[in-house]
Amino acid sequence: MENKVKHVLGISGGKDSAALAIYLNDTYPSLDIEYYSCDTGKELDETYQLIKNLEIYLGKSIKVLNGVGNEELNPFDHFLNRYGGYLPSTMSRWCTKSLKLAPFEKYIAGDQPIVSYVGIRGDEDREGYISKKSNVQSIFPFRKNIWSVDVINKVLSNSNKDFVVNLYKEMAVSKSKDRGLKILEAAVAPTFKIDEKLDSILDHSIQDFNKVVFAFLKTTSYPLATCDDFPLIDNNDILVRDDIFRILEDSGVGVPAYYKKKEYHVEIDGEMKTGYYSRSRSGCFFCFFQQKIEWVWLFENHPKLFEQAMNYEKEGFTWQQGETLEELSSEERRESIKREHYTRIKRKKAKFQSPNLVDILTDSTADEWEVDWEEEEGKGCAACFI
Ligand code: SF4
Numbered sequence: 001m002e003n004k005v006k007h008v009l010g011i012s013g014g015k016d017s018a019a020l021a022i023y024l025n026d027t028y029p030s031l032d033i034e035y036y037s038c039d040t041g042k043e044l045d046e047t048y049q050l051i052k053n054l055e056i057y058l059g060k061s062i063k064v065l066n067g068v069g070n071e072e073l074n075p076f077d078h079f080l081n082r083y084g085g086y087l088p089s090t091m092s093r094w095c096t097k098s099l100k101l102a103p104f105e106k107y108i109a110g111d112q113p114i115v116s117y118v119g120i121r122g123d124e125d126r127e128g129y130i131s132k133k134s135n136v137q138s139i140f141p142f143r144k145n146i147w148s149v150d151v152i153n154k155v156l157s158n159s160n161k162d163f164v165v166n167l168y169k170e171m172a173v174s175k176s177k178d179r180g181l182k183i184l185e186a187a188v189a190p191t192f193k194i195d196e197k198l199d200s201i202l203d204h205s206i207q208d209f210n211k212v213v214f215a216f217l218k219t220t221s222y223p224l225a226t227c228d229d230f231p232l233i234d235n236n237d238i239l240v241r242d243d244i245f246r247i248l249e250d251s252g253v254g255v256p257a258y259y260k261k262k263e264y265h266v267e268i269d270g271e272m273k274t275g276y277y278s279r280s281r282s283g284c285f286f287c288f289f290q291q292k293i294e295w296v297w298l299f300e301n302h303p304k305l306f307e308q309a310m311n312y313e314k315e316g317f318t319w320q321q322g323e324t325l326e327e328l329s330s331e332e333r334r335e336s337i338k339r340e341h342y343t344r345i346k347r348k349k350a351k352f353q354s355p356n357l358v359d360i361l362t363d364s365t366a367d368e369w370e371v372d373w374e375e376e377e378g379k380g381c382a383a384c385f386i
Contacts, residue, residue, distance in 0.1 A: 004112065004113060005113045005114070005115055005223055006113070007032060007033045007034065007115045008034050008036060008107075008108070008115070008116050008117070009024065009033050009036075009117040010035075010104065010118075011036070011037040011051060011054065012038075012282050012283070013037065013043055013050060013256070014256075014281060014282035014283075015244050015248060015255060015256060015282075016119035016142075016244055018050055018054055019243075019244040019247040019248055020118075020119035020141065021033070021035060021054055022057060022058075022247050023141065023239070023247055024141060025058055026251075028231045028232065031231065035058065035062040036064070036104075036107060037062050037064055038066070038067065038099060038103045040074075040075055040095065040099045041066065041074030041075045041076050042076045042284040042285060043283070044282075044285050044305070046256045046257045050256045053252075054253055057252065057253050065103035065107055067079075067098060067099050067106075075098075076095065076099060079094065079098045079099065080312075085315065086317065087288075087312060087313075087319060088288065089321075090289070104131070105131065105133070108131060108135070108136050109133075110135070111135055112135060113137075113223030113226050114135055114136045114137070114223055115136075115137050115139055115223050116136055116138050116139070117138075117139050117140075117141060118140050120142065120143060121142045121143070121240055121241060122142050122143050122238035122239055122240050123240040127148070135223060136223065137151070137223045139232060141232055141235060142237070142238070142243075143238065144202050144238050145198060145202055146210065146232055146235060147213055151213065151217070152194065153194065154220070155212070155213050155216050156188060156197050156198060157188070158187050158188055160216070161184070161185070161187060165181065165184050167215045167216060168180060168184050168208065171211045171212055171215060172205065172208040172211070173207075174207075174208050177208075179204055180201060180205055183197065183200045183201045183204060184201060206236055207233065207234055207236065210234070210235070211233055213233075258278065259280075261277070262278060262297070264276070264277055264296075266335060266338040266339050267335070267339075268339055268343070273342055275338060275341060275342040275345065277293050277294070277341070278297065279294055279297060280294065285298060285302065285309060286305075286308075286319055288320065292328065292340075293337055293338070293341040295320075295328055299328075299329050299334065306329065310325040310326060310329070313325055313326075
């Protein structure tokens, strides 16, 4: 019965989904996972290299979904034509919809139960894209709570309380089982919200709670209801950004080169200062989510790609509001962006307390590059950047 379920993992080209593939391959080898990647045709070379490295490590090919079949134009240009040359933006995200979500929805179409693994980390507070299709269930192995919000809402709803309490009585094995029972017996209320109940029960025992959720799912039509067992119910790991870098480095797959910080120099009040920049995300090289300093990084490190991005700007369509890439690329403007970036990051660094172990052990404050990245990482689209 179990082999009916298909396990899938989307590789965005970012560090977290790549690390998740390695982690699941190494920690849960019994899971037969199918990997896919939605290719916009406009990713950085480093992204394609990461995918190749992963294929070698995993010993499996990564299925490429490009959303347009065998058209001559690459996927992004195909849809740009269809949208009349109208560039995507934060207000009009046709690119994510057509190039990432639609191919995924097509890939999972049908009735086959599907478990989809998502690389949201334990130090992030976001859900990621969850398909509305009833044959798909998302699992978040890096988080303390591996279940999606819809599952949690059902398991911890007051209407299912007695049923869940009985499951817990039968299944929990932790020494202080009575304490867990009290948490589950307490009704959700304005003074005890569902998130607080979830945190309390997970703080008590992750494994007991996972066992109960898995038993609960057996009474539903969720994909995991068709599985005899699920190894992740014993998962106690919570993985944060440090762990992701470690997994990528230790495996030999490597951290995508665009994440690596590079020095820039800028004159401020007559003094030469050294700042750091990198790209903070995977995705298309012209992604409109990038900050101005990332555009400067692209200009100075990938001039041909910058030129290609610039060539898309015509007839009033620009990647950013209020400034063309031609204007941004002038020496004077780039200097001014670096000055603003350097000053802003210095100011933030003074207030910043890094949550990452590596920073705590080496220095209580992260470097400028870390501060910048912390803020940028969660922005934008989980389908493109995990
Ligand atoms: S990376 Fe940016 S431009 Fe590319 S599909 Fe995603 S949101 Fe759109």
